[in-house]
Amino acid sequence: MFSRRVISCFVFLLFLYTFNCALFQSNVKYSNVNFDYSAISKNYFSPSQSKPFPLTVQRGNNLYSSTTKDGRYLFYATDQKGNFDVWFRDLQSSIVVPITDNSFSETKPAISPDGKYLVFVSEEFDSEGDLVLLPMDTEEWIKEYLKGNRFISDEFVNLTNQPNRKGEYQKGIIDTDPVWSPDGKTIYFVSDRFTPGIPNLCSIQLNQLKVINQLTTLGVTSPYVSSDGQFIYFVSYFEEKKGEIYQLQVATKSIQRMTNDQFLDFSPTVDSRTKNLYYASIRKDTNGNGRLDERDNSLLVKKNLATGEERVLSSGETSNFDVRYSNFNGGSILFSASYFNAINIYFIPENGSIPKQPNIKEQFQYSKILAPGQSIESYFLALDSVELFYSEDPLYPVYEAQVALLKFSTLNRVGKIEDAKNFLKSFKKKVELESNQFAITLLKWNEANLNGKTFNVENELKLGKGSSFSLDGEAVLYHLFADQLEKEKKFFPAKEILLKIYQSYPNYHQIDEIKRRLGGYEFDPKQNQLSSFYEEMISSWEKEKQVFLNDPNHQFSNDRKRDLRFLLEDVIFKITDGKNSELVLEYVNASLEAKETNQNPVFKQTLLFIKAKALSELRRFNESNQVLDSIIPIPIQIDLEPSGKTSVFETRSFMADYKNPILLRSNLLKYYNQKIVGNTSDALRNLKIYLEFYDPLLGVDLGSEDIKSAFFYFENKAVEFERIGDLLQSSFHYFFNNQNMFLVKTRNLYLDSLYKEYAIYYQRKMVDTIFSYGKKIREEEERALLNQINILSKDKLNLIGNLASITSIVTDRELVRSIVNIKDFENIEVLSGKALGWTELYYKQAVPRARPYLDLATLYGYSYYLINKYVTFESYYYATGTMTDVRKAEILENFKRAELELRWIIYADPTHYDAYQLLGWLYQYVDLMKLQKDPVSGNVDLHLLAVHFFEKFVLLLV
Secondary structure, eight states, rough: OOHHHHHOOOOOOSEEEEEEEEEETTTTTOOOOOOOHHHHHHHHHTTTSSSEESOOSSBBEEEEEEOOOTTTTTEEEETTSSSSSEEETTTTTEEEEEEEOOOSSSEEEEOOTTTEEEEEOOSSTTTOOOOEEEOOOOHHHHHHHTTTTOOOOOOEEEEESSOOOOSOOOOOEEEEEEEEEEESSEEEEOOOOOSSOOEEEEEEEEEEEEEEEOOOOSEEEEEOTTSSSEEEEEEEEEEOTOOEEEEEETTTTTTEEEEOOOOOOOOOHHHHHOEEEEEEOOOSSSTOOOSSSSSOOOOEEEEETTTEEEEEOOOSSOOOEEEEEEEEEGSSSEEEEEETTTEEEEEETTTOOSOOOSHHHHHHHHHOOOOOOOOOHHHHHHHHHHHHHHSTTHHHHHHHHHHHHHHHHHHTTOOOOHHHHHHHHHHHHHHHHHHHHHHHHHHHHHHHHTTTTOOHHHHHHHTTTOOOOTTTTHHHHHHHHHHHHHHHTOHHHHHHHHHHHHOOTTTTTTTHHHHHHHHHHHHOOOOOOSHHHHHHHHHHHHHHHHHHHHHHTOOOOHHHHHHHHHHHHHHHHHHHTTTTTHHHEEEEEEEEHSSTTOOOHHHHHHHHHHHHHHHHHHHHHHHHHHHHHHOOOTTTTSSOOOOSOGGGGGHHHHHHHHHSHHHHHHHHHHHHHHHTTTTTTHHHHHHHHHHHTOOGGOOOOOOOOHHHHHHHHHHHHOOOOOOHEEEEEEEEHHHHHHHHHHHHHTTOOIIIIIIIHHHHHHHHHHHHHHHHHHHHHHHHHHHHHHHOOTTTTSSSSSSSOHHHHHHGGGGGGGHHHSOOOGGGGOOSSSSSSHHHHHHHHHHHHHHHHHHHTOHHHHHHHHHHHHHHHHHHHHHHHHTTTOOOHHHHHHHHHHHHHHHHHHHHHHHHTTTHHHHHHHHHHHHHHHHTTTTBBBBTSSSSSSSHHHTOEEEEEEOOOO
């Protein structure tokens, strides 16, 4: 076990890179660990996630990204070894391959669209830079690299600086910023060879390498070619000292200015449709020196080339530069940024880091909550997504104003009073110019509230009759007015306002919410039936359920889920309010006998749940469970995840049923009941069902302490089984916690507390316990033999301890031979297959599903398992003299697998300290093992020495 003390004292931080890390020789086969960024993106980007996703994780400066046309391979420059060299990464794996390794700087790589040629800037002969061309076969480079062969080609061609007859090269000529034409026939670049001191755009044809053409005369930097090859975008300073972005039409050589502002704009790039221009822009004096300069943080800006509309895609918490559009992951923006004390390459989707929702209302709902720990910049970026995706929506004016007031109130709340005033003043001026009557009225209302004055919405709307309100503007004002009246507990006038909306605005886009709230006013529990509005809402939910069942591509409506949730919460509250459990039982039993009740299945389920809860509170748990079993649609005897068949959780009918929050409540209540009566397995079953079908919109949440107690319950059971020697049951209970921890992760529940603190801990405990169990079985089967030696006394990895102790038995190989017959060891299972079998089955299923959700704890557990297993095997084989070439290959293959898994984790989270520690331990162990000597010849084991080529670059902070 890794102690928490060790982890706190020794923190591996950031950017470990294994240089030429072929851990084993070419005849050892292994499968690479793939990245699926599409799935990762869906689960990573959210309003509360302020950081982009990393594509490189190296120390130092990693810049100048360039990808192949298909987005598969990323080329870049890195100075992690001192001076800049060119490397590339396969974005479908964690494999990174160095291309150059020289004492002079080599930067700004540009890969041809077909991936067959690489051009980059070299300072070998001229410190100002020359363009160098290199034929590329990425697959061949990777194949040879994994064999331990580096830098397999030296066919470098200097394109811009050929030596004269004396072998001398020109000095002082700038040749830089190469980019390719889409057809791969032309390289555009920046050079001052025709205009000394003023770099301009030039071109060179692959079929005429000796001819260089000048394309501009006024100064150019940072060129980017559109995907159709018709335009080149660049930055120039000929009109403004701070620089602006321009467009060159290749055919006519005409130039058009694309930006005209007071900001510092740079790094232009365009999408594959030449529809949007992306660039970095410095717009705020973030370092407080009184002016805009390159030391201020920049924003990532998206500009529609047809309309000129701009949208900001980043929060401004750090600088984004070297911006490049790429077809990677279906269309992404790549850029370099400084996080974790190093500059690396990151990406966001081309539409920004905030995912688009089905409609403007959902976008607003999705973005409006300020999450704990979320920065103001990140929160405002999320709010801006309403404009980013829905600025053309007819409802946009009403949501624009609500977003503005959220920003205003947030700035006030964090103490930025002047910023809040200036923001509101600017917004007021804008809406007055646009004659946005809804926003003008809402601002008046807000001003009255700030000054402690009464604002009569109804009178204001009457006075504004004839004014042009945007779509649903009046209805939204009445809606907000009803909200305020309910907060003030003025329920009768609130009901009247809701009724007015229902009658006067039947097409209001939130009319279902109005109906639901009116239904709440009308529902009287004494009548043993639902109100007509509630009946209508449940009918709408049933219809949505049927559509969901009939159409496998249909997404269940969030509105229908919310409506049913709030409706049933109201019903439960009104039935149980002011009654003890006995009175609740009496009421429910009477209601269940009423004819009206049986006409609505959802209402009947709700009454049954209320009854079960009352019985549970009276500690009549068995009776409560019987009632719950009549509600829960999943039969008790059914296997939740049958091997080779569709699981319950993927069955469409059950998925539809569980859009009803009563079912989640029922499984949760049964979990509590069974835990109290000691039925561990059924408690786990119901907790699993709850977590699998959990949906935050249904409002059935476990509190932080409740869910922690659930995990502690199974942990305590594991400890109890371990104490009495039942290690298999102990490991199963840790397995239960790991299964549920995965569900916690996928549902985004308590990630900063429960998952962060305990996910890796439970993985380690499960692995450690199962290895103890495997050792116990082996010792019971072969006690007579194995009691003569104790090679497995160090089963658990000791990260900080004396590594030599793990392999010390190897040095006593002759002693072992004198004690037992080596042939006796040939048939011994090092660790019982019975113990390891189910663990390997678990990881076979768990690892693939963990990747899209970035459940890094499961991937860590798998790596920890592999290393434990094969360190144990290797120690045993050397100790007993039974090591063979086949066994060596298997061990090395699995060490490599563990290394790739750990590097996958580090690519996903560059601050994952546990992964750094375990990877560092693995490298130390292999270093130690490769120094072993053959017992017969006394020479170093050349097999191990040959297969271990890597250098480690670890930044250690104490």
